[in-house]
Amino acid sequence: MTEVHNLRDVAIIGIGETQIGELWDKSLRELGIEAGLKALKYAGLHGDEVEKLYVGNMSAGKLINQEHVAPLIADYAGISEVPSTRIESGSASGGMALAEGYKAVASGMEDIVVVGGAEKMTDVGEQEAKDILSSTADQEWETVFGATFDSLYAMMARYHMDNHGTTKDQLAQVAVKNHANAAKNPNAQYPRETSKKFVKNAPMVADPLGMFDCAPISDGGAAVVLCPAERADSFDGDPVEIVSLGQGGDHMAVHERRDIGTMKATERAAKKAYKRASVKPQDIDFAEVHDNYTITEIMAIEDLGFFEKGEGGRATEEGKTELNSDISINTSGGLKAKGRPVGAVGLNQAVEAVLQLRGEAGERQVDQPGYGLIHNIGGTGASAIVHILRRWS
Amino acid sequence: MPIPRFWREIKQRYKGIGSRCENCGKIYFPPRKICPECRRESFQKMEEYELEGKGEVVTYTKINEPHPEFEMLSPYIMAIVETEEGARLTGHLVDADIEDVEPGMKVEATMRKLGEESRDGLIYYGYKFWPLDR
Numbered sequence A: 001m002t003e004v005h006n007l008r009d010v011a012i013i014g015i016g017e018t019q020i021g022e023l024w025d026k027s028l029r030e031l032g033i034e035a036g037l038k039a040l041k042y043a044g045l046h047g048d049e050v051e052k053l054y055v056g057n058m059s060a061g062k063l064i065n066q067e068h069v070a071p072l073i074a075d076y077a078g079i080s081e082v083p084s085t086r087i088e089s090g091s092a093s094g095g096m097a098l099a100e101g102y103k104a105v106a107s108g109m110e111d112i113v114v115v116g117g118a119e120k121m122t123d124v125g126e127q128e129a130k131d132i133l134s135s136t137a138d139q140e141w142e143t144v145f146g147a148t149f150d151s152l153y154a155m156m157a158r159y160h161m162d163n164h165g166t167t168k169d170q171l172a173q174v175a176v177k178n179h180a181n182a183a184k185n186p187n188a189q190y191p192r193e194t195s196k197k198f199v200k201n202a203p204m205v206a207d208p209l210g211m212f213d214c215a216p217i218s219d220g221g222a223a224v225v226l227c228p229a230e231r232a233d234s235f236d237g238d239p240v241e242i243v244s245l246g247q248g249g250d251h252m253a254v255h256e257r258r259d260i261g262t263m264k265a266t267e268r269a270a271k272k273a274y275k276r277a278s279v280k281p282q283d284i285d286f287a288e289v290h291d292n293y294t295i296t297e298i299m300a301i302e303d304l305g306f307f308e309k310g311e312g313g314r315a316t317e318e319g320k321t322e323l324n325s326d327i328s329i330n331t332s333g334g335l336k337a338k339g340r341p342v343g344a345v346g347l348n349q350a351v352e353a354v355l356q357l358r359g360e361a362g363e364r365q366v367d368q369p370g371y372g373l374i375h376n377i378g379g380t381g382a383s384a385i386v387h388i389l390r391r392w393s
Numbered sequence B: 001m002p003i004p005r006f007w008r009e010i011k012q013r014y015k016g017i018g019s020r021c022e023n024c025g026k027i028y029f030p031p032r033k034i035c036p037e038c039r040r041e042s043f044q045k046m047e048e049y050e051l052e053g054k055g056e057v058v059t060y061t062k063i064n065e066p067h068p069e070f071e072m073l074s075p076y077i078m079a080i081v082e083t084e085e086g087a088r089l090t091g092h093l094v095d096a097d098i099e100d101v102e103p104g105m106k107v108e109a110t111m112r113k114l115g116e117e118s119r120d121g122l123i124y125y126g127y128k129f130w131p132l133d134r
């Protein structure tokens, strides 16, 4: 890994997000604009200060038949003159857009950058939305043979159960915990608690994953405003610093990976992020991890180094990942219960991290957090991105 | 699936033809033009290699909510299979009860109908797996 010198410190000075859910009355551009304007307002900006816009969006072309969505959102946000670029990396599109925004500011190319993410998934039926999600797997060598997106994660779950003794109870506990957190999040799609029995008795989707092991299909948007940390104090509120980021890659098809119960892309991303930030997994107080399925959270908390490989399920069952326990995981409710507006997910995670670090997370507040980590996976794990954040001082 | 893609891959799908890296000897399926182990050294050294079609289950799932194209098969078993040559692939496991499937179960490839282009009824074929011991 190349050591990076002379980068500027980057701060988040504004955050905004929409309600997440089935938002029949809101279009993609409205979702993007709402999130972006909230973020500008939070920072005390008018809009004309913005030098660059990045938009994380996975599949507007398939979901609403609209490509070229970054200038569309810029235009309707009243800043058509601002250069804008869409970033796509499957379900990691939002996190990857944040990384591009970070690099633009850190490099000195731009000062005020807005990074937004938006996805409008419910204009198509649920089955079609799921098929579009599965297009982030290998279409020629996985899905053509009858594999669904659910089934690829189900095989990871089966493998993890066979090799590490992970149980369906432990999978269900991920959903129970994330719903309990979402119950304290007014923007969540499912702001209510659930029980282990309810999750376990849900109809099977792809064994061992049932309907409530899966994140929902959602509409939503989220955005952050970035600036050089040295200028951050001139804007409203307490800034949060993006201390580091790391990105990782892996084989596209699940079958190509020797250890199907590990996401190498996550391990690789985390290793770089920890090294660049000079922190260890033990230094992290809370994390928003990619939990598109319950098994994905269990793998993530292992691959990010919070627990030993194979211990993620047990740690979850023992309550070690609950709010204000050993490490607070998915305080927002995660993709599972806060919702999955797929291209916005990485920005939803950033919004939660900023709320936590600023002490604005209300009932779900982590006690005086030092470092927060956010983790976003593309598809079935061929791409992953990790950011580490803390309060700027 | 669009028709050009179907024709492009027909030989590999019908006959299980992958690639062998002449530099390190590793066998890949689906075929690759570059060996991820040897990278540049493997350029123009990837030879066609026909798999025997025998292997064992690495992991598996039973799908209850399939893609609509596979609806009539539902529920069905998908498996990741490691062939004797060391290549891994994803495929439908037929003629097996889910209760009998486990990692290490010996299977072999069999040619079956995979699906149909909805518009013109073109049927396409490819490999599926069935238990060796059946």
Ligand SMILES: [Zn+2]
Pocket (backbone or CB within 6 Å): B021, B022, B023, B024, B025, B026, B035, B036, B037, B038, B039, B042
């Ligand atoms: Zn080689």
